[in-house]
Amino acid sequence: MKKTLLAQALSVIFLGAAIALPAHAGEAELLQRIEKLAAELESIKAELAAARKKTEVVEQKQEALASTVAAAGATGATNGNPAGNASGTASWAQSTVVSSYGEINYTRPRNSTADTQADVARAVIGISHRFDAKTKMVAEFEWEHAVTSASDKGESEVEQLYVEHELNNGMRIKGGLFLMPVGLINTNHEPTAYHGVQRNFVETSIIPSTWREAGIGLSRTHDNGLTWDLGITTGFDLSKWDAASTEGADSPLASIHQEGQLAKAHDLSLHAALNWRGIPGLLLGGSVFSGKAGHATTDFAANDARVTLWDLHARYTPGLWDLSTVYTRGTISNTDALNLTFIGQPTPVPSSFFGWYGQAAYQLRKNDQYTFTPFARYEIFNTARSYSLVPLGLGIAPHEDEKVTTVGASLKVGEGVIFKADYQKFKLDSSRDRLNLGVGYSF
Template sequence: MLPLTLPRASLCAAATAVLAVCSPAQAQTTHELLQELRLMQSELRAVRAELDALKRQQTLAATSAAGSTVATQKAHQTPGASTEQAAPSAVTPWAAAPALAAAEAPSSVSLFGYGELTMSRPRGNTAGAVATARRGVLGFAYRFNERTRMAAELEIENAVVSASDQGEVAFEQLYIEHDIHDRLSAKVGLFLLPVGYMNETHEPTRYFGVHRNLVETAIIPSTWRELGVGLRGTRESGLRWDAGVVTGFDLTKWSSAGSSETQASPLAAIHQEGQQAKAATLATYGALNYDGMPGLNVGGSLYNGGAGQKQPDIASPSASVTLAELHVRWQSGQWDLSALTAQGRFHDVSAFNATAPGIANPVPNLFRGWYGQAAYRLWQQGDYSLVPFVRYEQLNTALGYAGVPVGLAPSIAPDTRVWTVGASYYLHPQVVLKIDSQRYLSQSALDKLNLGVGFHF
């Protein structure tokens, strides 16, 4: 077999690039996977240029040698055994492909996903305990070339989906992304908005607590995705920015008869999720994050868009929504500290509220919340680790009502204040067992003990 004469540095770069794509342990979230692909591009281009030159000289000899190598491997392989090259996932088994073809490019297909199973028992109410396969998500990505790729995530909630069940199946993401150049990319399709910490990164191994925190569920409607076009840019200083135009919310979904959904999360109740989304008035978003110091992230985002969608059958066709948030996270040594504050406001909803005097849940003027969280890696040995944490949250989903006659407006409820104390025990960085206790101040009937298991791949 003729030896390839690539420089050692180029071979190392090629091996690193191939392993980064082929190793299942590296396929994590959609965002992280695409970031890794972008970082590999410059190295792959240089390596491929050298391979093209060598291929013209060595194609016949390399192909012949590869056939001999495959025959030798098959002759010595134990039945039922697998080799390192014949790894799981969608990559082509290297042991059955010409060596040169394997070296030219890694697989274009990647699989990833996550799952979480939970059980919650209300304080003092054993009969109210509920266990569920909360979420199962299968994601896949395909790389068309060095600059263009697609990604999708299919999610099933609560295990079973039918007309009589509480399950749901939905595309959480479905989009095309293209690198305009090395530090600027564009995406089009159904994608998660870069708002807060959990909306884009919400695998159960990546947040503390059995359930997602209340602020990034009730105020920021996790997981919040829209149809549209987005841009993402990065700078060497550690600055990352996002901007885009997307579909907005639909106020015609608001129930005036009283709804626990609207009270639990005003925006989740009118989220369109890319399903026949009304698009008479679109929305814009922008986000800025700074990661220039090791362990530190500081950022924020702003969203503004239509909710009335110019619909003739509602009294506020020009209604709109604004949502702003700020966040900070510091990871140093064994510590992981974070905080986030978010505030949303409905505009031009007075006429909508005035059309139904005495309605049980008018559209609120304002909704807001914040949390602070501290976690500490108490013990670690190999892949195992134990991380206790504590979190305090304070939020209110309805602060004031415009257009409701005096005396008919619902009373403003006090803020919901919650302490959550628990721990995550990692069997592996991608597999976690969780336990926590939630104590609702002034609402003890909501107190509960939660257990969970989560994973991602």
């Protein structure tokens, strides 16, 4: 029986690892999360020790109480008692894991030394607590740009805060503030998990990583490698659009993201994602998000506006190669009347925006302590591909597609520290060409 309990416990751990660890994560991330699962294994060991003591007592009285023990064990199992003890009280030990990641970057534009800067881009502390075998809480707290105050550009924010429970059929349900399952970076955005000093433009300017919403989500992973996610959450608030600033031109959705901060919730949004990992090293997936963004705001000209964003993504890691691509497109409908109120302003609301990239990386040198990985990425994106119609002569021309080529390399030290360097060349605006240096960590 001791061996059976141990085998069951180890099976739970390894099955949990197979489900919880996305195949598209890098080697460092897999090892880091395995280390976290080790903490849960220690909890299971404590549970097994308690179960063994109870088993020894039962075995001593087995001959006299065989029928009673059998009945009690059946009752305990029916009530979800993991140890199968007669009282029906679970002996699962609770566990808490602390994690963190952060990055510091240096940027030097080719044609403007005055804009050269260093930035503590972000520092994040994560806390997860497992209440029992099926229920956990996940939280992440982030600080951006080093200093947060009324006169500084820094931010302090809750990046994630949700509880998740696994149902008996393997389905997982969660509620709270959680990341949207879109693209490749949004749910796996530690600096050790992506190539380049900064996150790519497609998954920041079009997909507003790191993008989270408050709501309820369902997910399940099947034996054939298929994972699906469904949910209903808060969405965007188009009444926040500032046509006099450039925020919407930098990232349409980031400028109207609510981030769980007193979020308007009259209009809720739906999302769905499908990912397949049936072949080792291969990830194929896609997602869609859609919801109205007016929220019945008084005297607002676009209460019927709807935001829709979808993406297709793939990642393949054969041997020492890491190949990935993402295509995404977004639309904001029913903005005609709203844009009439913005005539003369530099940034009306676009009706469509899109982006895609292709990326290749290769582990050129690797030993027990260091991994050196050069990479190259080519991306095209446009934050204002089209606008809704306005009277002739009063509209603004759509933007041209920006094309960015990034080449660089990273040096991982151990499994949790990374040094990065890259150079980025912009097709439309060469004044943005720049050298980037960075250091990051995650554990």
